[in-house]
Amino acid sequence: MKLDLTINGADKRIDLLTHAPGVRFRFGDGEESAAHVETPEPGVYSILIGGRSYDARVEEAPNCLIVVIDGHRFEVEVRDPRRRARRSAGRHGEGVQDIVAPMPGKVIRVLIAPGDVVSPGQGLVVVEAMKMQNELKAQREARVAIVHAREGATVAAGEILVTLE
């Protein structure tokens, strides 16, 4: 199984040849390597390569996976090259922009309505979690196309609150 990866901004292709625990794999056209992989806890990959032991912890973020090894953090996007990567939320094309919740929380206030024209820096939606209010602002001048956020609603990180165009 071939997968395209972007790891901390750098592109890589990995070919997984066998399943865990005895994983054989190859990066790009490089040499085949072997790793012994166990999953002792959900999201934790204990990986032995040539006798060296790595504990990789994987978290799912809205647009990528976050892998932490011994305190070192990597953001990894994974795509299947046999499928054309679908446009991810937030990039519909020229001029359209989704404003997403940066954290899980509750929508406290919706400051705009569909059709409004907003200027850079103008507040759109206020999300609150753990006594911290976060006002999401327009980056540039735009028209409010859709307001997804409802006051009082609980939202997950990455959930679309407003679509601007």
Place this chain on the structure above:
Amino acid sequence: MFRKVLIANRGEIAVRVMRTLREMGISTVAVYSDADRTSLHVRMADEAEHVGPSPSGESYLRIDRILDAARKYGAEAIHPGYGFLSENAEFAAACEDSGIVFIGPSAASIRSMGSKTAARQVAIAAGTPVVPGTDHGVTAEEAREFGRTHGYPVLLKAVAGGGGKGMRRVDREADLESALRDASSEAERSFRNAEVYVEKLIERPRHIEIQLMGDRHGNMIHLGERECSIQRRHQKVLEECPSPLVARYPEMRREMGEAAVRAARAAGYYNAGTVEFLVDQDRHFYFLEMNTRLQVEHPVTELVTGLDLVRMQVEIAAGGRLPLTQEEVSWRGSSIECRIYAEDPYNNFLPYPGKLTRLTRPLGPGVRLDGCVYDGWTVPMEYDPLLAKLAVWAENREAATARMIRALREYDVGGIRTNIGFFRQILEDPDFAAARLHTGFIEEFFVRQPSHESPPEFAAVAALAAALHASSRTTPEAAPAGASAWLTAGREGLLR
């Protein structure tokens, strides 16, 4: 001594206080809101009483319900922890009126030291140096005038504040009005008091505070300082004792300690309290405020002095005398504490509540963990994101730093974001090792972006782990809500 004490708090501090009470053979009563039914402090307590819905204004801040609970279970005293009602003079007075002992200072002391502006007056009268500022809540006009007189930057602060809530830095007059509005509404929400005052901002200061302990017989001592310069959003995240600056200039401990004792004595203070100082580049210190309660970061003082501050608080509240004199206080070794928060340091430290899917706690020599989390617990979104305080002790700062890095490597919290990895970067930073500390340390850290070079093969191992993780997600149920394109792609690829 009391037989039963109610803890009017939640989270790690409720658990911390209960631990000492249990060691003292005192029975414990917890209070909880809707969101906290399964929280550790409720599970740990001998008795627990529901005091209302999740918003703290309807539960943990309800003086009437807390007192009802104390009466219902026959608690003779209340420990307020920090935050919530801990610095509320009305609450302390209501306890006194109900014949329940408030484990803390008198209502009068809270009134004179709990308000930042009143505390300034006390400090000035006691001869303790203060930063230039207004002595009362200000209107936009008064704030503008102050800015014109003393120059920018200035700092807006909630009169009833603490923990960085209701605080704003203002660099120019044009930003003043909106900042004042923000600070004021945040102050209103956090403290039910919208008043905001303004003071001159000291650039690149250190934040060093003195721990005080006084009994009701007129004895007061200081237990040395804590360096709390590493902050984000004006809130401390890493504290140490001794302060590396004070370690280099030992006379500072005596000078600041005496100034703190003087100010507190002037307010007729007893029980635990902390006087916070700003220290400028020339090592001048200025009285900042007094916290009339136990501090979050008290464990570093405990580790270095060998004292249990909560036990001292309880004994003093029960009428006891200080168990030691100033000359008998000794400081041994070095301690560092990291506040482990459910937040994303790489996204403006935004809070990140949610369910814990994994938990491995650091253990081993010299490690202390004050926490309230367990595997499977859902961190509520209603409260402060503090999960635990990880503290270490070692013979000196260098060893303590190495020990903390070791402990952070062992610490794993899954399912939510935390600042565990970020602390490791801070602790490995040469500026931290050299103790070039100031309250803007973290902001500058992000600007400097010191390279955090990982061993060369780590990226490949991370890539392998990510690929295996994506390919193992074979059922739609396994995908989280709002699964993004990569996940779908990986899954569909595998099914083919």
